[in-house]
Amino acid sequence: MYHKNLNSLRFIFYTMGLLSIVIVAGCNPGRQRMEEFNGLYQQGQFHEAEKFCADKINNHTNPGREDLLWALQLAAVQRAQKKYDDSTLWFDRCEDMMKTFDPQWRETDIIGTTLVNDNIIPYRGQTYDGILVNTYKALNFIAIGKDDLARVEFNRAMERQTRAKEKYSDEIQKEKDKLDKLNADKKVDYSKSSDNPDIKSRIQQAYPQIYEFEAYPDFTNPFSTYLAGVFFTILGDVGKARDLLRESAGMVPDNPYIQKDFEVSDRWINDLATPEPTVWVFFENGVGPIKDEYRVDLPLFLFTGHVYYAGIALPRLVERWPATPRLSVQSNGQTFQTEIVGDMDRVIQTEFAKEYPWIITRAIVAAGTKAAAQVAMLQQDENSNQLAAAAIALYSWATTTADLRIWSALPKNFQVARIPMPVDGKLDIRSPQGYTYPIVIHPCRYAIVYIKMVSALIEPTIEVTAY
Secondary structure, eight states, X not given: OHHHHHHHHHHHHHHHHHTHHHHHHHHOOSHHHHHHHHXXXXXXXXXXXXXXXXXXXXXXXXXXXXXXXXXXXXXXXXXXXTOHHHHHHHHHHHHHHHHHTOSOOOHHHHHHHHHSXXXXXXXXXXXHHHHHHHHHHHHHHHHTTOHHHHHHHHHHHHHHHHHHXXXXXXXXXXXXXXXXHHTTTOSSOHHHHTTOHHHHHHHHHHOGGGGSSOOXXXXXXXXXXXXXXXXXHHHXXXXXXXXXXXXXXXXOTTOXXXXXXXXXXXXXXXXXXXXXXXXXXXXXXXXXXXXXXXXXXXOGGGSSSOOSOOEEEEEEEEOOOOSSSOOEEEETTEEEEOEEEEEHHHHHHXXXXXXXXXXXXXXXXXXXXXXXXXXXXXXXXXXXXXXXXXXXXXXXXHHOOOOOOOOTXXXXXXEEEEEEOOTTSEEEXXXXXXXXXXXXXXXXXEEEEEEEESOTTSOOEEEEEEO
């Protein structure tokens, strides 16, 4: 009976090894689809990109592995086409999906990441995803004149930022508890290995940017905060506006327009002056980061016994490009340059860096579990079980792949120019490439001009809202 069971075990793992290449395709669902979507999006083929995303969503009421990701992409592409109602509907569904996933890190998820990799669990969204969902919904409502609903969305975005630190700490503790329970037999001591100087050195050599970036405050997006401050300024809610603008000025101290807005709100709250008629030109610029994969061989001393293969695959952020460095705005004989108010590379990298130790930890625990299976097989009978152990090693290699899923329709950065209201109501927006986009603003006290440009070679989306 013992030999019969052992032979069955050998056959199972041998089959697992042979099927590993097939399994890889299912374990890393992002790469090819993401590349195809990014190609359509970056070329401005928004209609085709919209259809592509819609075809990838299986069930938004009971979302699966990638449904939230493609819903985010879909809503962003619809917004780029000024399909505001459709975009808002899908952003609403994104929020519903995030609520579905809110009880994070269920035990089945931890087991799945350990036996396979992080791609096996659903994409739940990042904190910055949720903040921008509410911010984009607010912009949609501004565009169609529903300021009361825009106010609700800005409040939700700011609440997300406030709650994020506490929520993150709770989720990390839950994940640690589940990993401790799963790794009770100490096949690999991840608590030491994730801080091992050798591993840190290997990661730093392969991905130095993880330690070499200028972070924003945890879980905040200066663009969302500043845009909310401008919106509440326009509505006359000076107390709320000043608080948000003060926070924005602290996060982006080199932007003169933000500093000016804060100074104006500070004088206003003290009854010294009301804001002059103003136009805010916002510029959503280029495309934000994507992820690629790199592998790190693990030191064998982390494991007990002989193993054929022990390595981890990790994601790293890859920066992409702006549509143009900045835009010029000509008004009343003056020229204003847009300045960065929110750098999405920094926003995403800040959150990514906080998660990275746990991405490494899960990868090491998964490698340890797969290595332990190799060791257990060889300990039965090293000669007769080499084939099965080799099959497990092949399975381990094939399923060692990084989670590359990311909301890639986000921009590289957000910029702004703050301009006195033109007497003739005319603005000329100019790019360094020589393109000019004339804008007419009907008589009003305040106006928001919102420009989205994926590439300098693609016609931008321009929205003008007068107050």
